[in-house]
Amino acid sequence: MNFPELEFQIKETDGKLSIFDSLRKKYLILTPEEWVRQHMIAFLIQFRNYPKSLFALEKGLQYNSLQKRSDILVLDREGKPFLLIECKAPEIVLSMKTLEQVSVYNKSIKAPHIGITNGINHLFFSMDEDSSNFAQIPDVPKFM
Numbered sequence: 001m002n003f004p005e006l007e008f009q010i011k012e013t014d015g016k017l018s019i020f021d022s023l024r025k026k027y028l029i030l031t032p033e034e035w036v037r038q039h040m041i042a043f044l045i046q047f048r049n050y051p052k053s054l055f056a057l058e059k060g061l062q063y064n065s066l067q068k069r070s071d072i073l074v075l076d077r078e079g080k081p082f083l084l085i086e087c088k089a090p091e092i093v094l095s096m097k098t099l100e101q102v103s104v105y106n107k108s109i110k111a112p113h114i115g116i117t118n119g120i121n122h123l124f125f126s127m128d129e130d131s132s133n134f135a136q137i138p139d140v141p142k143f144m
Helices: 032-048 096-109
Strands: 010-013 016-021 026-029 055-057 060-063 066-069 072-075 081-087 113-117 122-128 133-137
Touching: 016 032, 032 055, 032 072, 032 081, 081 096, 096 113
Parallel strands: 081 113
Antiparallel strands: 010 016, 016 026, 055 072, 060 066, 072 081, 113 122, 122 133
């Protein structure tokens, strides 16, 4: 994983590992994607000062007639979408398909910043107001 060292509460029940989600206040099955999601959430809160209260996780959304769920949505202080992140398992290579997935979700959400991560690589993009296209940025967007 390409994150600073982070502490998590992990337990085993019936041979399955679970990780405590500090935002939802419950244990979740520890899948590779959940491991990445929990690391990204903890990183944003602990190292980038994103407020815990402004996260929405696995939020349902409608795209055309399909029901989808975004991984991480961070709202701004006015309650509007700020950053939408799609998490993949570490063995999944980030590709144009991954970027298209978060872009499709963002057509409904309309966040000015999007990101994709597999825990090893993290790519972030911000809306370029001149071209109305997303342009890659070097780091996580700064939360104001």
